[in-house]
Amino acid sequence: MAPxxxxxxxxxxxxxxxxxxxxxxxxxxxxxxxFIGLANFKAIAADRQFWTAVLTTLEFAGACLITQLPxxxxxxxxxxxxxxxxxxxxxxxxxxxxxxxxSVVTALLFRMLFAEPGIVNWLxxxxxxxxxxxxxxxxxxxxxxxxxxxxxxxxxxPTIYFLTAFQAIDPTIxxxxxxxxxxxxxxxxxxxxxxxxxxxxxxxxxxxxxxLVVFDLVFLLFQQGVNDNVRSILIYIYGKAYFGNLxxxxxxxxxxxxxxxxxxxxxxxxxxxxxxxxxxx
Amino acid sequence: MSSATRSSDLAAAxxxxxxxxxxxxxxxxxxxxxxxxxxxxxxxxxxxxxAAQEVQAFILVWDVGVSVFxxxxxxxxxxxxxxxxxxxxxxxxxxEYVRRRAARIVPGYYAALGVSALLALxxxxxxxxxxxxxxxxLTFTSGFHYKTLFPDHGIDSPLWSISFEVCCYALxxxxxxxxxxxxxxxxxxxxxxxxxxxxxxxxxGANDLIHRWFTPSSIERGWEFGLVGGSKWWMxxxxxxxxxxxxxVGILAAGVTLRLSRPSRxxxxxxARRGFDAAAALLLIAIPAFLWCVRxxxxxxxxxxxxxxxxxxxxxxxxxxxxxxxxxRSMGRLLDNRFFRFTARISFGLYVWHFVVANLVNFYVFxxxxxxxxxxxxxxxxxxxxTIGLSYLVAAVSWAWVxxxxxxxxxRARHRPAHWRPEPRGRMGLGGVVNVAALxxxxxxFLSPLVWMLDLSLRPSLEVEAIPPxxxxxxxxxxxxxxxxxxxxxSFLNWNVGRALFNSLVVTxxxxxxxxxxxxxxxxxxxxxxxxxxxVFFLVAISTMMLPTSxxxxxxYRVMASLHLINSWFGLILPAAAxxxxxxxxxxxxxxxxxxxIESAKMEGASHLxxxxxxxxxxxxxxxxxxxxxxxxxxxxxxxxxxxVMRNDEYMTLPLRLASMGEPGQxxxxxxxxxxxxxxxxxxxxxKFMETLAVGMKS
Numbered sequence: 015m016a017p018x019x020x021x022x023x024x025x026x027x028x029x030x031x032x033x034x035x036x037x038x039x040x041x042x043x044x045x046x047x048x049f050i051g052l053a054n055f056k057a058i059a060a061d062r063q064f065w066t067a068v069l070t071t072l073e074f075a076g077a078c079l080i081t082q083l084p085x086x087x088x089x090x091x092x093x094x095x096x097x098x099x100x101x102x103x104x105x106x107x108x109x110x111x112x113x114x115x116x117s118v119v120t121a122l123l124f125r126m127l128f129a130e131p132g133i134v135n136w137l138x139x140x141x142x143x144x145x146x147x148x149x150x151x152x153x154x155x156x157x158x159x160x161x162x163x164x165x166x167x168x169x170x171x172p173t174i175y176f177l178t179a180f181q182a183i184d185p186t187i188x189x190x191x192x193x194x195x196x197x198x199x200x201x202x203x204x205x206x207x208x209x210x211x212x213x214x215x216x217x218x219x220x221x222x223x224x225x226l227v228v229f230d231l232v233f234l235l236f237q238q239g240v241n242d243n244v245r246s247i248l249i250y251i252y253g254k255a256y257f258g259n260l261x262x263x264x265x266x267x268x269x270x271x272x273x274x275x276x277x278x279x280x281x282x283x284x285x286x287x288x289x290x291x292x293x294x295x
Numbered sequence: 296m297s298s299a300t301r302s303s304d305l306a307a308a309x310x311x312x313x314x315x316x317x318x319x320x321x322x323x324x325x326x327x328x329x330x331x332x333x334x335x336x337x338x339x340x341x342x343x344x345x346a347a348q349e350v351q352a353f354i355l356v357w358d359v360g361v362s363v364f365x366x367x368x369x370x371x372x373x374x375x376x377x378x379x380x381x382x383x384x385x386x387x388x389x390x391e392y393v394r395r396r397a398a399r400i401v402p403g404y405y406a407a408l409g410v411s412a413l414l415a416l417x418x419x420x421x422x423x424x425x426x427x428x429x430x431x432x433l434t435f436t437s438g439f440h441y442k443t444l445f446p447d448h449g450i451d452s453p454l455w456s457i458s459f460e461v462c463c464y465a466l467x468x469x470x471x472x473x474x475x476x477x478x479x480x481x482x483x484x485x486x487x488x489x490x491x492x493x494x495x496x497x498x499x500g501a502n503d504l505i506h507r508w509f510t511p512s513s514i515e516r517g518w519e520f521g522l523v524g525g526s527k528w529w530m531x532x533x534x535x536x537x538x539x540x541x542x543x544v545g546i547l548a549a550g551v552t553l554r555l556s557r558p559s560r561x562x563x564x565x566x567a568r569r570g571f572d573a574a575a576a577l578l579l580i581a582i583p584a585f586l587w588c589v590r591x592x593x594x595x596x597x598x599x600x601x602x603x604x605x606x607x608x609x610x611x612x613x614x615x616x617x618x619x620x621x622x623x624r625s626m627g628r629l630l631d632n633r634f635f636r637f638t639a640r641i642s643f644g645l646y647v648w649h650f651v652v653a654n655l656v657n658f659y660v661f662x663x664x665x666x667x668x669x670x671x672x673x674x675x676x677x678x679x680x681x682t683i684g685l686s687y688l689v690a691a692v693s694w695a696w697v698x699x700x701x702x703x704x705x706x707r708a709r710h711r712p713a714h715w716r717p718e719p720r721g722r723m724g725l726g727g728v729v730n731v732a733a734l735x736x737x738x739x740x741f742l743s744p745l746v747w748m749l750d751l752s753l754r755p756s757l758e759v760e761a762i763p764p765x766x767x768x769x770x771x772x773x774x775x776x777x778x779x780x781x782x783x784x785x786s787f788l789n790w791n792v793g794r795a796l797f798n799s800l801v802v803t804x805x806x807x808x809x810x811x812x813x814x815x816x817x818x819x820x821x822x823x824x825x826x827x828x829x830x831v832f833f834l835v836a837i838s839t840m841m842l843p844t845s846x847x848x849x850x851x852y853r854v855m856a857s858l859h860l861i862n863s864w865f866g867l868i869l870p871a872a873a874x875x876x877x878x879x880x881x882x883x884x885x886x887x888x889x890x891x892x893i894e895s896a897k898m899e900g901a902s903h904l905x906x907x908x909x910x911x912x913x914x915x916x917x918x919x920x921x922x923x924x925x926x927x928x929x930x931x932x933x934x935x936x937x938x939x940v941m942r943n944d945e946y947m948t949l950p951l952r953l954a955s956m957g958e959p960g961q962x963x964x965x966x967x968x969x970x971x972x973x974x975x976x977x978x979x980x981x982x983k984f985m986e987t988l989a990v991g992m993k994s
Contacts, residue, residue, distance in 0.1 A: 021813065021869060021870075021872055021873035022835075022836065022839060022873045022875075024854070024858070024869075024873075026839050026842065026844060026873060028854055029844065029847050029850050029851055029854050030844075030847060030850075032850040032853055032854050033847040033849060033850035035850075036849060036850050036853060092734065093734065095730055096727075096730065096731055096734065097727055098731075101731055103981070105731075105734050105735065105738055107977075107978070107981070108738040108741065108742060109738060109741060110977070111742060111745070111970075111974065114928060114970070114973040114974055114977055115932070115966075115969075115970050115973070116931065116932030116933075116934065116949075116950050116953075116969060116970075117932065117934065117950075118932075118934055118950040118953045118954050118966075118969075119950075119953065119966035119969060119970060122953065122954070122962050122966065123744055123745075123748055123963075123966065124744070126751075126959055126962075127744060127747070131760075131762045132762070133747065133762070133763075133764050136762050136763050136764070166741070166744075174985075174988075175988065178985060178988050178989050181989070182989055223841065223843070226843060227843050227845045227846065229845065229934070229935050230934040230935065230950075233934075234954055247846065248845060248846065248848075248935070251846060251848065251849070252848065252935075255848070255849045262849050265848075265849045266847070266849040266850055268846075269846040269847045269848065269849055269850070270846075270847070272843070272846040273842070273843055273844075273846045273847065276843040276846065277841065277842065277843060280841055280843075281841070
């Protein structure tokens, strides 16, 4: 316990406090800067781009949630109909492959697929649809692209989780319900869905925590072409601290604010979804 | 190279019946001899002192370890046949014999062959006879021609001997069947011996004919002409028949061993007076003495018919040693010490992997660690120590994850009750088939980007950006026509992907190990110990799960810099271990461990550390496996933290390297490589991962 305590003290709390201290300075590049009070926080709070980034991130997290969870639920229900355990395991593992890959591969792969003379546009052309779409650069479509890629990457885990949760349901409940004359849709709505609630909560929270700090996917999918519609908080922070003027103080301040925003959002979510205490047994 | 055969209850072995005393020790010695030989080979001789040169010349004949393996295999494998023969039984089941041999060597050998073929594709610029070598390697026939003698392209040289070994495996039951058939009516020890001596004579004749008819031409013959030239130089000397002659010496020794275990007052007295121990000790001195005498002799000059490994002189000494050890009272026990038994158990892995390890050490760590390349002996010693240590590691992993599972399965299959049938499966109706087909199609569409990526990685760079993609330009049977390995070669040679892979491996395995250690200790303290502030610490620890710490990258960099962790593996390993989630996961599992288990251990006076290591960790294996999968995926795939910490090209992990490459084909190749390991790990731990998921769900 002591070793973990030390590691946590250093890599969580020290980092946290150090972040605050840096945010009080005008550090720039290798220059450690001098104390300037809360000026950085004021600057960030006044920066429209920061709040846009926060909004974009929240929208992205929301979009991930409402696309992935229902789809995963349906997919898991479908997979459950496969009788053979072995085939079911293979099929569900297939959907998990993107989840095991790193986002760098995913991002670069989709960047190539959605390039401008690229395979997706070519396929659209075959179907006589608009085939000159600038997926990566056009702000109109890039948010959709990002959500789509995140969907591809993220659907595997909730699917497997739901599938495992289905299997944990006592089959006698269904038998009893069938004897009572409940039809299949009724059984689904009255038994399966309520029993899935804890699973939904868990997945919603973990998925949100993950997508609120999205970085690699955006960074590599759009590279230099990041626009306001896809600029996540982390991208904003990274850009402030490591691009242009290397304003580390500003980056640290933005990080500190973002830290609390994200924390509050996830805690709120925990409460709204009715899990007051964080996963006590 | 084969497993110790469960064969004998004669000489009482140290750990009970079922093992021939001394066999493990001899196997370990042979295996270590071969490894040391391959290390010493890499030392440049002419800058050493005279005495050291003599020692080097002495060690340079230790490749005779291979010959020991052959004699040992003949010895152990023939014992069931001999026993059946002498006790008037019928020929032992050949199906069982084949199944056992296959289970013993196929998994490890195929793994090594696959890896060396892969490495050859990645690193060897001019590949000779790739497909013939792979094909003959897979069918254990590579030893029949000099072009294929080394199926490994020089990456895992010891593989040459496996096809000879398998040939011996096939010939043993053949001749034994003949013995049972032709001389089966009236059996005696003498008849059996005469039969096998006659076989030896026959082999002499056959060997002579082989030398006469199959000696390769002298064009480009010799090691200076590369692998094929080297094989030509070895080839009439190294041949399947010749090696079976060595194998047969082991068979003869086994016959003698069984004969000596028949009750006899004279032999018992000899044994009681430690006559066999004395003989074994004498032979253990005689063999190195013999090798000392023949050091530096021209290869194939000592021995009959130009056979390798000083046949039959040395071979007979080895056979004698095996007989003496099997009947010895303490020599065998001495040789079968714990370390040698462990070495013997993983010896096949050591044998097939150590050369690959040495070559990788040469490629990535010590530039001059190739044959005759090391001029500085302390550096050489370091490189050799690294090679031996890593070989033990790889061999242990290969034993635990590749060889043992297959052996266990083969063993289980044998011990199934006779009426055993596979479990009945639910029949799938037409609807079920359509359902599965539809899901399969969906899964295929879902994964089709990866198929495209695979195709991309194999295309020459000119075809990569073609629109419509080349995949759709040609009929399906011509798809693979222009495939090349160029992208893979380029990413390894120009982009040093190997180094990035190595970094990723070090960082990830370090992080997984450290997390397991630190977090299980912490979870142990949280569950099984009582002290103040426990609840608070737990809440703090798990609430870090919810903290979006990655927003604080700026200060991460500062903290790392002040700890001197920039450009250091530990810069990625240490923060990964501060994982609240891991503590939480392990705690959930630990709570379910019955308290009695811990209490009884405490009663026996075990300390907390002992209980943690000996009681709790073994029980919590599924949770640890799940933790490994989760942490591995997290650290292996991480991008932001490495980008902050690893500022130097040399320390880049795979995702960083990937992001810095520009060419699509090479990105696809490297991307695929980076996917493989997490995928393999997930498949390996799939079951335990799901179990833990289910356990976690119930709480």
